Amino acid sequence: MKKKVIILSLIIIILFTGFLIFKTVFSKNKDETVYEVVKAEKGNFELFVEEEGEVKSNNEISVYTSKALMVSKRYFELGDTVKKGELILTFDPTDKNTALRKVQEKKVTLEQKQRNYRNSSELVKVGGASKTETEDIAYEIKNLQLEIATLESDYRQYEDRIVSPVDGVISEMIADDNYRVNTDSPLFKITNIKDLSVKVDFTDYDAKNIKLGQKAIITSDALPEGETLTGVVTEIASTATKDESYNESKVEIEIKFSNLEIFLKPGNVVNVKVLYLEEVNVIKVPYTAVLDENGRFYVFVVDEKSQIVKKEVTVGSTDNNYYHIKTGISEKETLIKNADANLKNGEKVKTTTEAVKPGKEAKKNNQQGPPMM
Template sequence: MKKKIWIAIAVVLVIVIVVGVNIYRTYADSTATVEAEKAIKEEINSTVMTPGTLAMADESTLYQDPAKGEVKEVLVKEGDQVEKGDSVLTYENQDLEMEKEQNDINIESLYLRINSLDKQEKRLNDKKSELADDVGEEEAAETMEAELDQVKMDKRMANLDLRQALLQQDRLKQKISDLEVTSDISGVVLEANDASAPQSTQMEKPLLRIGSMENLIVEGTLSEYDTLNIESGQKVTITTDVLPDEKWEAEVMDVGYLPEASGAESNASAVQYPVTVKLKKPEELKLKPGFQMILEIETESHEALTLPFEAVQQDGEESFVFIVEKGKAVKREIETGSSTTKRIEITKGISTKEQVIINPPDKLKDNMEVTVK
């Protein structure tokens, strides 16, 4: 008898629990606990984001020049600081030295010849004067005319040859001077390669690369559409994945007028234009050239009504939010505009007085009762 009573009690308890769970589920499915906040007005910036590469605005690359001869010596090594005008490498050219020596001999020979012709002209004039005393000036002039004219012609030709030789001497001096190569910028030697390597390798790799870390830039590309909204002077914020908590201020320095050259197999619709960004305080950037950067270029700034991204839902092309009205979630269609990394502009659909549900749960439906945390 007692056993039957305990069985009956257990059955009743099970029925009560099942009914309670169903009641709880029904209530839970018809209500939800949510977080909500009001939209705020804030300054929002329209931006264009594009990747870029850190580079130096002032950089000099020196390759071997076979026309100058063979490299005699590289005078600097990687890491050396150089000033503009400092000698960095020298060439030697035996053919040039021989040509200079031949030119020097030619010039000396021409001076001797002109000096000899001057003396010859003087002797002929003296002879003409002596002859004039005997036969008269007119007949003496006729007698000596041919010889004097020939000497004067030879002298004129010798002077022309001398002028040409002196011009050649100036050119040779310049070529010899060019055998000593100087840096055209102030900076640090980034790369210094062995001058004795095979010539084919030297032509591929520079002998020297010199750059200045005092004037850093970031080089990137823009789409056709973005080039219409970006111009010199616009504000830029630069970040990098290497230092995610750091950011630097910069401004657009130049937007290329012509697109970057592309290969024949590249997509013709993906035309890219070069953009150059100049850092305002390059000394604060402790990165090396070649680092990958992210450029966020500000194209417009305006006051806007914004919400966190998590509040906005999508249904196809329709954007909507849930508004809390009289304890219920009311679905409201909205229109959006610009955005930042965390918030989005609401151009139509809500006001600053309404509470908007943030991170609405999946079960939330229109006109469902809600409790705001």
């Protein structure tokens, strides 16, 4: 019996000692909890959807020649930037010279026929030639004149050179040195770099936020470091295209550049942010500073006595980094950065501003988002 009493007493002592240790440690940890605080600040609030797109030309010009000439020299390569009027190709003059000789030969023949006609007309007057012979010569002269006109027109179509019709980028180049032209195919294609747009495929989820006229911010590795272009949404496709790879559909959006002082080239890959919400000079707080309790939102304000004041707020938009706070707090109020549902009104807390010493780190509340109650 005594043995049982002793054992029971020992168990009671051990449990009581454990309770005292737990209470001491818990109380100590609670006292040592240090909360990081932030100020409610005013700033601009932007929401956007982001995707990669491709620069496209709205004006691609195909350059042909009507004659199967031989290219003598090509001066630009695929992808080169050219100015209006710059020399792109020259042609071997052999074919053109041959055409010119044909014209000249026919003109010599015409002069001979014209002399024969004059002589025959004089002979008709004295009975030395028949009227029919003279008329036949006149008929030959008319045919020669028509033939010469055709040959001259053909000769004018022989070009010595081809110059760029616009400022642009060569997007396709078929012609090369010693290339015999195929008149059914273009010599080259050139895109007008002053008339470019960006085509972007957004998912249905993102596209639902996009409207005509919205601002776009465009960046690219092809631009000088730090340079940014702006644009405007000008067209939204009326139909979506199924993307079999991801089992989702996408909508093509066209964006026209607002500033093109720095030229991109068709085919350049760009990053596009379409801003669908812009709010200026509004109160912003970190997303983690807001506590959601069944659809009602709260923040924990720290007053000048380091005491907690739990305030209900009206939230606006969020980008999952910050909340726009419409009502409930003022600019410069001090808030607990990571809202803790266990905090109570009037509770005194330690914060980073009053507890952190040089060379030491404060123990921070480790919640990652607004706790759900």
